[in-house]
Amino acid sequence: MTTNIRWPAIAAALAVVSTLTIDRAAAQPKFLPDDPAWVEPDTEDASAMAPLEMSLFVDLAYSIVAGRRMPDRARALNVNTIDEVPDSSWFTNRAGRMPLTAVDIARGPDTTSGPARGPWTVTSSKSDGVTPGFTIRDGAGLRWFLKFDPPGHRGMTTGTEVVVTKLMWALGYNVPENHIAYLRREQLVVGDGATFTPPGGRRRALRIGDVDRLLERTDREVDGSYRVVASRALDGRPIGRIRFHGTRPDDPNDVVPHEDRRELRAYGVFAAWLNHVDAKAINSLDTLVTENGRSVVRHNLLDFGSTLGSGGVAPADYWAGTQYLVEPSEILRRIAGFGLSIPAWRTAAFYESPSIGRLPLDNTTFDPERWRPRVPNLAFLRARADDKFWAARRLALLTTDLLRAAVGSGDFRDPGAEEFLVRALAERRDAIVRRYLTALNPIVDPVLDEDGLSFRNAAVDADVARAPEAYHIVWSAFDNATGASAVLGETVARSARVKAPADLPHAPGTFIKIELSAIGGTHASWASPVHTYFRRGPAGWALVGFERMPGQP
Numbered sequence: 148m149t150t151n152i153r154w155p156a157i158a159a160a161l162a163v164v165s166t167l168t169i170d171r172a173a174a175q176p177k178f179l180p181d182d183p184a185w186v187e188p189d190t191e192d193a194s195a196m197a198p199l200e201m202s203l204f205v206d207l208a209y210s211i212v213a214g215r216r217m218p219d220r221a222r223a224l225n226v227n228t229i230d231e232v233p234d235s236s237w238f239t240n241r242a243g244r245m246p247l248t249a250v251d252i253a254r255g256p257d258t259t260s261g262p263a264r265g266p267w268t269v270t271s272s273k274s275d276g277v278t279p280g281f282t283i284r285d286g287a288g289l290r291w292f293l294k295f296d297p298p299g300h301r302g303m304t305t306g307t308e309v310v311v312t313k314l315m316w317a318l319g320y321n322v323p324e325n326h327i328a329y330l331r332r333e334q335l336v337v338g339d340g341a342t343f344t345p346p347g348g349r350r351r352a353l354r355i356g357d358v359d360r361l362l363e364r365t366d367r368e369v370d371g372s373y374r375v376v377a378s379r380a381l382d383g384r385p386i387g388r389i390r391f392h393g394t395r396p397d398d399p400n401d402v403v404p405h406e407d408r409r410e411l412r413a414y415g416v417f418a419a420w421l422n423h424v425d426a427k428a429i430n431s432l433d434t435l436v437t438e439n440g441r442s443v444v445r446h447n448l449l450d451f452g453s454t455l456g457s458g459g460v461a462p463a464d465y466w467a468g469t470q471y472l473v474e475p476s477e478i479l480r481r482i483a484g485f486g487l488s489i490p491a492w493r494t495a496a497f498y499e500s501p502s503i504g505r506l507p508l509d510n511t512t513f514d515p516e517r518w519r520p521r522v523p524n525l526a527f528l529r530a531r532a533d534d535k536f537w538a539a540r541r542l543a544l545l546t547t548d549l550l551r552a553a554v555g556s557g558d559f560r561d562p563g564a565e566e567f568l569v570r571a572l573a574e575r576r577d578a579i580v581r582r583y584l585t586a587l588n589p590i591v592d593p594v595l596d597e598d599g600l601s602f603r604n605a606a607v608d609a610d611v612a613r614a615p616e617a618y619h620i621v622w623s624a625f626d627n628a629t630g631a632s633a634v635l636g637e638t639v640a641r642s643a644r645v646k647a648p649a650d651l652p653h654a655p656g657t658f659i660k661i662e663l664s665a666i667g668g669t670h671a672s673w674a675s676p677v678h679t680y681f682r683r684g685p686a687g688w689a690l691v692g693f694e695r696m697p698g699q700p
Contacts, residue, residue, distance in 0.1 A: 176627045178658070178680065178691045183227040187235035191399035194442035196435060199387040199397070206390070206428045210522045211473055213392070220531045221700055223409035228680075229693040230533070236400070237446045238319045238410040242544045247317055249552035255313035261326035262377050263287040268338040272353055272361060279361035284338070290380035293330070294452065295365035295373060297460045302502040304452045304459055305376040306557030310568075311421055311451035313553045318417055318541055319410065321447040324379040327558045329372045332362065381447055383434030389446055390428055391526040398444050406529045413538035414448075415527030416583070419518035420542060420575050422468045422506070425453040426520050426527075455568065456504030463505050466492045472521045502561035503568050510574035515582055532587050533695045536605075539583035540591070543609045547573045581611040585670050587695055590618075590663050593679045595688040599646040600661065606670075616667030617641050622648050625660040625680060632660050639666065657683040658691075 227233050234240055241247065265286035272281045281293045296304045305327055312325045341353035367373055387395070391411060394401045405411055418426040430450040435442050453459040458467065469492050496508040507513070515535075520527070550572045559565050589606040600620065606612035618640045623632040636648040651659065659681045665673035680692030 177630055178228060178627055178682065182691045183229040183231070185227065185231075185233050185240075187225065187233040189236055189400040189438070189441075189443040192441040193398055193400060193435065193444055196386050196397050196442075196444070198385065199395075201388055201390065201428060203429050206388075207522055210391075210427070210524065211471070213523070213525055220529055221407065222531065222696070223412060223534055224403045224407040226409055229690055230537075230695055232319075232409050232537070236443055237321070237408065239321075241319050242317050242541045247544070247549060249548055252313055252317055252549045252552040253556045255316040255324075255556070256322055257324050257326065259289070259324065259326075259379070261328045262289070262291050265334075266336045267291075267330065267334050268336050269341050269353065269358065270338050271341055272343050272357065279364050281335070281358075281361075283335070292378045292380065293328075293375045294378070295362075295375055298364070298366050300462070300501050300504070301366050301368075301374060302557065302559040302561065303457045303462070303504045305374055306502070306559045307455050307457040307504070308376045308378075308450075308452045310553050310557040311423070311454045313556050314421065314545070314550075315417070315448060315451070317545060317549070317553075320414075321445055323381055323447065323449050326377045326379075327556075328375050328377040329368065330375060331372050332359075376452075378449070381432060381434050381445075381449075383436035383445060385432055386435050386444065387433050388428040389431035389433060389448075391524050395433075395444075400443060406526045408526070409534050409537060411526035412530035412534040413541075415520075415524060415530055416515060416535050416538035416579060417542070418520060418524075418527070419468070419515040420572070420579055421451075421454045422456075422463065422518075423451065423454045424463075424467050424519075424521045425450070425459075426524060427522055455571075456498075456500070456506040458504065461504075462499060465495075465497065465505070466490065468518050468520075470519050471523060498567050498571075500561060500564040500567070502559045503564045506568075506571050510571045511578065513575045513578040515579045531696070532583070535583040536587050536589075536695065539580050540605055542576050543580045543584070543605070545576065550576075577611070580609050584609055585612050586672060588664060588673050588675055588677050590677050593661070593663070593690060593693070595647070595659065595661070595681045595690075597687065599644065601644045602663065603643060613669060615665035615669075615673060617665075618643065618645070619662075619664045619666050619676075620645060621662040621676070622651065623660040623662075624652060625658040627658045627682075653683060655683055655685065659683075659688070 225232060225235070232238055232240070262283070262285035267283040267285055270282050270284060270290070273279070279295060283291050283293060285291060294304065294308070296302060309325050309327055312322045315322050335358055337353050337355055337358065342350050343353040343357045344350040345357070362373060365373060390405055392406045393404055414426065417423070430448065432447045432449055433444050434447065436445050453463070456463050458464060469490065497505050498508045499505045547569065551569045554565050554569050554572070557565075584606040589604050589612070591603050591605045593600060593602040604614060607614045620638040620640060622635040622638070624635055625632045635650065638645050638648075661679045661681070662676040663679065664676035668674070676697070678692070678694040678697045679690065681688040682691045
């Protein structure tokens, strides 16, 4: 069995679903000529879609209730035949597929240097009673959303938003273009038709006095200006939010249940790394864009103000990331202990700074398996060990120098706090890598050529495990039409490079299956082999299949 997605032209929804079927028909070959696919195309026009705003309350209630049951964990349905996530309207391979530099990280998704100088025309404002903000058009006519730091916490919300945006971009997600900018009160001009809804009141025309009252609730620079994070409006027409379960019925290209998309499952690992406790539907946006002459949906993640040490309007809560908002087991435990049960966060030491907020002082013992967002996320709960391994490999590629470049883009102007934030990110990254790269057989990147087979050990490369005593390799001829294999020989290798059997077939179109496992490793799971498949072509052997958890649907 295999759980690979094929991406032929989609004629009908039924045809698409059939390409995603786990049990392949006996007459269908295991690998198709174009495997592995690296692009998941949107082949259908989605111009008929209409905006659909979900109820925040309904989404939260459903997530809390549904998140209480343990879901069945099947293999992600959108991986290609070599167990990777293709580029799509959800995700673009960056870390791992291209060499990222500090300059790349600091730039991220940016295409401009921020809002153009001159007057900024306010077209609307928001005040949910907590976080004031404005929508403006700059001198070039571009639309931006402005958010501020809370009083006494210069840089905490704005800097955190920019830093996390750059990191999420590097990891492959669609995110807005965010910039640190500074404005003076006299730059703001109330535009014709601008509206405002005061707390508990009705929407009405925005007045200049409303602007002044909102600014009074924000942090102010010594020179009288205001520091903001300016988020450029996303391309396309907003049509709703990302649900982390099911599919959207009116999107003809949305055929994989969202909880079964690997990039959304892995988002849970990245959210744990960044302490993104607010990872829910409201902090996302689907937009309808035009690509190659058709309308398709682009799925975006946004609003990272409540991450790392920031709680958005105040430093992160001491308990942030340790439990759900509604935690019946914790309530029962406290009742059973007559209130004497003390959660670990109450006795932990924290680093606190006005510029970056509040984070645990020691992150070396961070356990991603125990981390919790505020509300259960069904995609996070569906994540399997191979999804988390995939996420950890990408995190391992973000070196401390790259993390420092991302933190620098936040312009906190607090060297001590910035250095702590870099260290905390590195420690949490390393804890995740240790946890997930050692949990499964960590063999990666197999290559078969005329000299033999080579591969790498991701856990050893990341310096989170010792190399095993040896590797066990089973060589088999593979029949792509029937799925049958015949053993050609076995090899024990002391290194990650081994010669192939002398009688290895070389005829064009030949398939070879190779099983690789560890001997004498410190992790028992490494003894379970990964399965790799190679096809012989005009240029030599090409990897067409990789299964990290073979036999597990």
